[in-house]
Amino acid sequence: xxxxxxxxxxxxxxxxxxxxxxxxxxxxxxxxxxxxxxxxxxxxxxxxxxxxxxxxxxxxxxxxxxxxxxxxxxxxxxxxxxxxxxxxxxxxxxxxxxxxxxxxxxxxxxxxxxxxxxxxxxxxxxxxxxxxxxxxxxxxxxxxxxxxxxxxxxxxxxxxxxxxxxxxxxxxxxxxxxxxxxxxxxxxxxxxxxxxxxxxxxxxxxxxxxxxxxxxxxxxxxxxxxxxxxxxxxxxxxxxxxxxxxxxxxxxxxxxxxxxxxxxxxxxxxxxxxxxxxxxxxxxxxxxxxxxxxxxxxxxxxxxxxxxxxxxxxxxxxxxxxxxxxxxxxxxxxxxxxxxxxxxxxxxxxxxxxxxxxxxxxxxxxxxxxxxxxxxxxxxxxxxxxxxxxxxxxxxxxxxxxxxxxxxxxxxxxxxxxxxxxxxxxxxxxxxxxxxxxxxxxxxxxxx
Numbered sequence: 001x002x003x004x005x006x007x008x009x010x011x012x013x014x015x016x017x018x019x020x021x022x023x024x025x026x027x028x029x030x031x032x033x034x035x036x037x038x039x040x041x042x043x044x045x046x047x048x049x050x051x052x053x054x055x056x057x058x059x060x061x062x063x064x065x066x067x068x069x070x071x072x073x074x075x076x077x078x079x080x081x082x083x084x085x086x087x088x089x090x091x092x093x094x095x096x097x098x099x100x101x102x103x104x105x106x107x108x109x110x111x112x113x114x115x116x117x118x119x120x121x122x123x124x125x126x127x128x129x130x131x132x133x134x135x136x137x138x139x140x141x142x143x144x145x146x147x148x149x150x151x152x153x154x155x156x157x158x159x160x161x162x163x164x165x166x167x168x169x170x171x172x173x174x175x176x177x178x179x180x181x182x183x184x185x186x187x188x189x190x191x192x193x194x195x196x197x198x199x200x201x202x203x204x205x206x207x208x209x210x211x212x213x214x215x216x217x218x219x220x221x222x223x224x225x226x227x228x229x230x231x232x233x234x235x236x237x238x239x240x241x242x243x244x245x246x247x248x249x250x251x252x253x254x255x256x257x258x259x260x261x262x263x264x265x266x267x268x269x270x271x272x273x274x275x276x277x278x279x280x281x282x283x284x285x286x287x288x289x290x291x292x293x294x295x296x297x298x299x300x301x302x303x304x305x306x307x308x309x310x311x312x313x314x315x316x317x318x319x320x321x322x323x324x325x326x327x328x329x330x331x332x333x334x335x336x337x338x339x340x341x342x343x344x345x346x347x348x349x350x351x352x353x354x355x356x357x358x359x360x361x362x363x364x365x366x367x368x369x370x371x372x373x374x375x376x377x378x379x380x381x382x383x384x385x386x387x388x389x390x391x392x393x394x395x396x397x398x399x400x401x402x403x404x405x406x407x408x409x410x411x412x413x414x415x416x417x418x419x420x421x422x423x424x425x426x427x428x429x430x431x432x433x434x435x436x437x438x439x440x441x442x443x444x445x446x447x448x
Contacts, residue, residue: 028079035072115186117164118171126185126193133183134234134241138197141234141241142204145248146174146211147256148190149226149263153356156349157271157322162221169220170227177211193245204231222270226263228256264357271353272315275322279329282318285402290314292398292443293391296435299442300394310391313363317370317395320350347371348380366391370399375429393432397423397439400431420444 113125121129133141148170155163167190174184174192183195196204208229215225230252234244276283293314297307321329324346328339335343347368354364369383369392376384388396404419414422420440427436 028076028083031075031079035075036068118168118186120171120175120192121183121185123185123187126183126187126195129183129185130195130241133195133197136237139235139237140198140200141244142194142196142199142201142207142231143233143241143245143248144194144196144204144208144229144231145245145252146170146192146194147228147252149228149256149260150267150356151190153264153267153353154223156352156356157267158221158223158274159323162223166220166223166225169218169225170215173211173214173218173225173227177214178207182207199233201233204233222274224263224266224270226259226266228252228259230255261358268316268319268353268357268360271319271322275319278326279321281406282321282329285406286315286318288402289317289395289398292402292439293394295443295446296394296398296439299438299446309363310394313366313391314395314398316350316354316363317367317399318346318350319353319367320346320348322353323349344371344379363391365389366395368392370395372396373430374432378430388432390435393435394439397431397435401439401444416444 113121115122148166151163151166154166167186170190170192171184171186174194178184178194179196181197182199185193185195187193194207196207199207208231211227211229215227218225230248230250232244232247232251234241276286290311291314294307294311297310302310321343324342328335328342331339347370351364351368354360354367366389369381369388372378372381372383372388372392373396374385374388374393376382401419401423404414404422405416407413423431423436423440427433
């Protein structure tokens with residue numbers, strides 16, 4: 001199809017150039033005819049009126065013929081030379097147009113076969129190349145399937161620009177870890193495939209080990225590169241290549257069951273570190289809330305696992321702020337309405353981040369609800385009363401208390417007594433009254 005388009009464009013350009021010269025083959029003879037007619041008509045009459053002697057008239061006719069030849073030759077030379085220059089210019093333009101067509105054709109051909117983000121081959125090329133490679137001459141045909149671990153978590157936490165950077169980094173790792181004859185394609189967002197003709201198990205495993213080695217040495221910002229790999233090999237022409245690819249995918253997903261949670265745990269740590277680097281005040285706040293949550297769990301007589309869970313979720317309760325503009329987090333002064341809208345998104349962002357980690361799915365629910373109010377006027381879901389998880393109620397009280405007694409550029413810190421008065425005043429509306437009572441009597445009193 002691409003070649004057909006190229007031929008069509010080329011023929012149209014050439015046709016336009018040729019049409020521009022259609023009048024030339026008529027114009028030159030017409031000029032020649034007009035000159036001859038005018039010369040014969042007027043030169044005879046002028047000679048007859050000026051010369052009366054027949055011998056002189058005959059001689060004048062001879063010279064008149066030579067003069068006509070010289071004049072018309074000169075005019076024809078000028079016309080033909082001008083025409084030649086136009087043809088030469090048109091040829092240059094056609095050559096340039098043809099070069100431009102070839103360049104655009106090559107560019108379109110490249111774009112049609114390559115992924116724009118990574119410059120690897122795309123799915124379209126993969127599907128065509130797979131058919132060409134699936135021949136007996138290429139056996140054993142090795143297929144390696146690769147999948148990036150934690151890409152959704154990276155996108156949710158650091159933004160799609162960071163996710164794109166990770167995808168490009170993995171593409172670079174796969175390229176460096178493979179051989180020149182290997183065909184590397186990006187199939188979808190975080191999915192890649194490497195097709196290796198005439199490659200046995202030993203060579204395939206060497207390629208995979210090389211890829212893992214390069215990945216282990218690389219980072220995107222503070223994020224480690226983690227990619228799960230699986231492979232299978234077609235050794236018999238009777239085998240179905242689609243089944244081979246499916247087996248490679250199954251192998252990869254088994255590896256991902258181990259690789260992905262490990263990567264997500266590391267990414268959570270990176271998120272916390274990055275958030276605290278962005279805002280040191282946030283780090284101190286999270287650690288104090290974590291300590292208050294731990295003390296509250298002990299005061300309520302929760303078992304050790306629940307207390308540790310409260311301590312952890314207290315530390316992570318504001319993890320969603322990683323996706324909030326740093327200028328808003330560090331603003332000196334009160335936030336405007338638009339900035340408050342952004343800030344109020346952080347429980348949902350935190351929920352999305354933590355829910356990607358298997359053993360943190362329950363904690364994700366606690367983070368989601370830590371700004372809900374007992375009277376149902378909180379956010380993001382508008383939960384009320386017993387709908388709010390106990391852990392979320394505890395975080396909400398600890399979070400509010402620490403915010404009240406902490407100095408801000410736009411407000412003075414309250415004293416402990418003033419903060420207790422605020423908690424008491426809002427018990428039963430913003431906070432669970434029983435939790436407020438326990439917090440004041442058993443946590444804050446113990447600090448004294």
